[in-house]
Amino acid sequence: MNSKKNSKILGITLLIFIISACQYSSKKKINQDDIRDMLILNSAYSGRTVIQDSLLLTELNGNKTSIENLIKKGPTLFLRLTENNCNTCYEQEILRLEKLSELVGINKIALLVSFSKQKYVEIFARNYNIKFPIYNVKLSSFYYNKIEELNQPYLFVLDKSNVCENIFIPNSKYGSISQSFYDKIKRRLE
Template identity: 25%
Template sequence: MKIVAIVLIIILSIVNVLLLGHIHAYKKEVSLDEKYLRDDKNILENRVIFQVKSSNDRVATTAMLKDENRNTHALSDIINNKDKFVLRFTENNCHSCVESMFRQLSEPAIGLKKEDVIILVSYSNMNSLKHLLEKYRFDGHIYNIDEKEMADNFAEKLNVPYFFVIKADGTERMAFFPEGPILYDLTEEYLKIVSETLHKQAAGSQ
């Protein structure tokens, strides 16, 4: 009997240890899930704040831009009194983030017309962008702007690539910062909304 009791005690002890291990692992998993939820919540809250703060950003329409052939254009001529959709990034931004944005922007389902899209960059050598443009078959407009022209803008201080709609007077609207997995998933919906908005404006002006 004593041997049986000892064996039972040993078995129960092992079971308890295993249960404690599972409980600890579960708590750790729940803790991680809670952390991810908090992180996602913080990301969303921060991006909403960023969008509000960047609503006063603008680019001087007198700013001079250079195209891929080094020809110079005033921003006002590029906008041409029509709202344009802008993908803005610099050579200091996260390259994989920029590539993700290009990939989503090039999706046919988005419905953006190339004449409505401006790629606005700040690069010391625009030739380094050729592989990116060719990879995603982008044949729209790409322009290089001196970073000083946008240095006072809130969005520029974040040092991340972002989207926005530029108005005829150079003001920025509908800014979107698709950094992080949760916001990347929302980018497609954002792009479709922008596309529909631009299409409606174009139809209304005819």
């Protein structure tokens, strides 16, 4: 009787193990597909998005400037987001940008946001303790950029060519991929 009971327990344990292994394998496949899709999406926009020289930006203090004035100093890494993006989509990126800014300097990194009111930008900067430059731009200024249709934060490097390069759409599930992106960009900004 005991051997029958032990066989049943062993059988159930084996069945649970097989089901768990199948679920893990399935989950791993989904993650690989997610990563593949993310890489394809990122490469689809790099080198194809152009920012106009005359794009008017509002600094945190309310002063106006053009994007041309920012990129005269060399390549700049921008995090682009809007007030419609989810917090978890950009919070980790802001922390990573803070660390990067300590290595390459705060003037080589900027946030390019679209908030309906300037006071929201000020509150955002204060809440996240942002030390690098933050600029507000009208959302309508970016309607021509296909990447905006994704309604997700993204990063890009802009230099005098006005072509968005190294476009990267971060995914909070894959922090190691984001870190690899920042390591690569650090070398470009130094």
